[in-house]
Amino acid sequence: MSFLEVLKDYDRCRVAERIAAQTAADVERALGNERRHAEDLLALLSPAAEPFLEAMAQKAHRQTVQRFGRNILLYAPLYLSNECVNGCLYCGFSAKNQVPRRTLSFDEIEREARVLHDQGFRHILLVTGESPKALDNAFLAAAARRIRHLFSSISIEVYPMETEGYREMIDAGIDGLTIYQETYDAELYQRMHPFGKKRDFAFRLATPERGGAAGLRRIGIGSLLGLGDFRFEGFCTGLHALYLSRHFWRTQLTVSFPRIRPADGGFQPLSPVSDRHFVQLICALRLLLPDVGLVLSTRESAQLRDNLLPLGITQMSAGSCTAPGGYADKDHSTRQFAIDDDRSPAEVCRLIRARGYEAVWKDWDAAFLERAAGQ
Numbered sequence: 001m002s003f004l005e006v007l008k009d010y011d012r013c014r015v016a017e018r019i020a021a022q023t024a025a026d027v028e029r030a031l032g033n034e035r036r037h038a039e040d041l042l043a044l045l046s047p048a049a050e051p052f053l054e055a056m057a058q059k060a061h062r063q064t065v066q067r068f069g070r071n072i073l074l075y076a077p078l079y080l081s082n083e084c085v086n087g088c089l090y091c092g093f094s095a096k097n098q099v100p101r102r103t104l105s106f107d108e109i110e111r112e113a114r115v116l117h118d119q120g121f122r123h124i125l126l127v128t129g130e131s132p133k134a135l136d137n138a139f140l141a142a143a144a145r146r147i148r149h150l151f152s153s154i155s156i157e158v159y160p161m162e163t164e165g166y167r168e169m170i171d172a173g174i175d176g177l178t179i180y181q182e183t184y185d186a187e188l189y190q191r192m193h194p195f196g197k198k199r200d201f202a203f204r205l206a207t208p209e210r211g212g213a214a215g216l217r218r219i220g221i222g223s224l225l226g227l228g229d230f231r232f233e234g235f236c237t238g239l240h241a242l243y244l245s246r247h248f249w250r251t252q253l254t255v256s257f258p259r260i261r262p263a264d265g266g267f268q269p270l271s272p273v274s275d276r277h278f279v280q281l282i283c284a285l286r287l288l289l290p291d292v293g294l295v296l297s298t299r300e301s302a303q304l305r306d307n308l309l310p311l312g313i314t315q316m317s318a319g320s321c322t323a324p325g326g327y328a329d330k331d332h333s334t335r336q337f338a339i340d341d342d343r344s345p346a347e348v349c350r351l352i353r354a355r356g357y358e359a360v361w362k363d364w365d366a367a368f369l370e371r372a373a374g375q
């Protein structure tokens with residue numbers, strides 16, 4: 001059964017009613033359980049859980065240190081192109097926005113990659129819009145081949161592919177995929193994506209399954225916070241993560257928490273998520289998913305990122321630029337959205353250490369795979 005079929009059993013209004021009906025006793029039971037299930041997530045995301053936030057944070061912290069130690073993996077996005085044929089209402093790269101468009105040449109990609117490498121990064125995320133004319137699978141594979149000697153792990157956050165496409169990516173040295181569903185509410189999804197291939201809710205939803213079937217080693221999911229109600233989106237994200245970890249148990253799963261930021265086009269969040277609810281969401285998902293990596297981006301402020309560090313986060317971006325070519329020439333005029341934490345990677349690293357954690361630049365080497373294959 002695909003996750004699309006699983007999701008069909010969870011009507012948005014019915015889920016909202018069930019979350020609203022949770023009581024303090026339900027929250028206490030969820031907190032007390034050794035292993036937690038979807039029912040517990042309903043309680044942990046509910047308004048009834050808000051007075052228990054401190055207890056949730058303490059458990060989330062203990063659980064994370066037990067499973068992951070005090071390590072925070074650092075990564076950086078590398079934007080290859082801002083060309084896009086889709087019309088996502090919340091995105092600065094939407095085809096409707098009159099912004100300068102740019103796809104980097106392979107020389108420019110290598111220049112950007114070297115800047116990140118010199119800053120210490122060994123994990124990078126290649127990001128593009130969706131424009132088959134500007135950039136296709138062959139381009140992406142060639143870009144990865146050009147820079148793979150510089151990095152231990154290369155992930156992509158690009159247009160959804162077929163399973164065969166992900167196999168081509170693996171051959172080129174790419175080992176991870178990040179794909180946000182944006183919203184698990186199919187109706188809202190249609191409104192947010194008025195035109196372009198991205199309108200296909202079902203195809204996007206099944207993308208992590210195709211990536212898992214191809215054998216990708218890392219898969220990241222998440223919803224764009226500020227579109228739908230965070231409790232419903234958080235619940236569906238939890239269900240999705242449970243489904244993927246059951247079906248692709250060899251794949252390392254991560255969940256990200258992107259909150260909508262200012263972007264060209266001036267989109268305002270439909271359901272703003274407060275800092276308090278943001279913390280509740282992170283703790284609730286950590287308590288449901290003890291082995292899943294939780295990722296925080298530079299969309300959040302430096303102060304909030306510092307405070308969230310002990311609550312379950314295991315990966316962070318640092319020093320990010322969301323404009324193609326922006327690391328080497330500091331031109332941010334074509335950025336996807338504004339970042340909030342603009343500290344340098346070295347500063348973020350110092351802060352992580354000051355908080356008693358270890359900043360990790362590399363937790364994987366492709367040589368592991370080669371050795372395993374040779375045995």
Ligand code: SF4
Pocket residue numbers: 084085086087088091092093094095128129130198
């Ligand atoms: S979110 Fe992605 S697909 Fe949508 S407009 Fe932006 S770059 Fe294009």
